[in-house]
Amino acid sequence: MDLLITNKTSTSSTKEYIYKTLKKNIIEIKLKPGENITEKGIAEIFGVSRTPVREAFIKLTQEGLLEVYPQRGTRVSLIDLDRVEEARFTRENLEKAVIKIACQNFPSDLLFELRSNLNAQNFCAKEKNYLRLFHLDEEFHRIIFEGCNKERIWFLISQISLDFNRTRILKLSSNFSLDKIILQHQEIVKAIMESKPIDGERLVEEHLHEGDAGLQRLKDSCFSYFKLESV
Numbered sequence: 001m002d003l004l005i006t007n008k009t010s011t012s013s014t015k016e017y018i019y020k021t022l023k024k025n026i027i028e029i030k031l032k033p034g035e036n037i038t039e040k041g042i043a044e045i046f047g048v049s050r051t052p053v054r055e056a057f058i059k060l061t062q063e064g065l066l067e068v069y070p071q072r073g074t075r076v077s078l079i080d081l082d083r084v085e086e087a088r089f090t091r092e093n094l095e096k097a098v099i100k101i102a103c104q105n106f107p108s109d110l111l112f113e114l115r116s117n118l119n120a121q122n123f124c125a126k127e128k129n130y131l132r133l134f135h136l137d138e139e140f141h142r143i144i145f146e147g148c149n150k151e152r153i154w155f156l157i158s159q160i161s162l163d164f165n166r167t168r169i170l171k172l173s174s175n176f177s178l179d180k181i182i183l184q185h186q187e188i189v190k191a192i193m194e195s196k197p198i199d200g201e202r203l204v205e206e207h208l209h210e211g212d213a214g215l216q217r218l219k220d221s222c223f224s225y226f227k228l229e230s231v
Contacts, residue, residue, distance in 0.1 A: 001037070003045060004030050014048055019056035021046075026065050026076055027165050028131055029173070033225040035076045037066075065162060078227040079163045081219075087164035091157055092208045095141065099200035101148040102192050110147040114140065114189050121182050130172035134165075140185055144192075170218055170225070177210055184210065 003025050008017045022042070025031045039050045039057060046053070057074060060066040067077045117140045124133040138158075145154035172178065184207040191200035219226055 001035075001041070001045070002030065004028070005045075013052075014046075015052040015055045018042070018046055018048070018052055019059050022056055022060060023063075023065065026060070027162065027169065028134075029166060029169050031076050033076050033078045033166070036073055037076065038073060063162060079166050079225055080227045081163075081215075083160070083163040084167055087157075087161040088208055090160060091164075092205060094153060094157060095144075095204045095208065096201045098145055098148050098150050098153070099188070099191070099204050100197040101150070102144050103195050103197035103200045106147045106192050110143055111189075111192065113143050114192075117143065118182070118185055118189065121185065125178045125182060130178075131169070133178070134169055134172055137168075137181070137185075138165075144188075167215065167218065170222060174218075174221075181207070181210060 003021070005021055006024075008014075012020070022031065031037065039053045042056075043050045043053045057066055057068075061068055061074075064080070064083070065077055066074055068074050117136055121133055121136050121140070124130075124136060142151070142154050145151050184203060188200060188203050188207065191197075191203055
């Protein structure tokens, strides 16, 4: 088990620190879908008792990122494609509504942040740093919501996008359409700058459907990561 472990902040409890660290590792596929983990093993890695680990496991189970099997142990949940589609549908409809607002009025300081974010995305693509690119992508969309005074809605979207984000990480790690994704971001910023809400809506829809073409390929190459679809 090769976990990415960051330093604990002074304001974070041990339970919260372990929870956030495990969640980050699950989303970024450091902990792979279907991988078995134990309270004892995680407690040894962090050098803590099993109590905060157990509490973190409970929270991750409630979020659908861990699955507990009595007498058999705990494993990282498989990616549920129904949840992936639900998150994509929610994001598409809410982001289309928000981009219309952004194209009517958007703060100049946050527009500068969007353009700076795009520069960083281009650099990460050249360096093939897909994890950093994923977080920049998330920040790009969050800034748009912030500029429309809808940041709490972005937080709610993030809460239901856990499986959706795992598929995005897998796609980015295979260099799936990196240049096209960044180009779409550039076009979205252009629509905001030129106050073109119809273009903005169209671009958001195209952007959030970009991964559809590669989803079957992803399922074929990483079939063990996905929950079997019900018949």
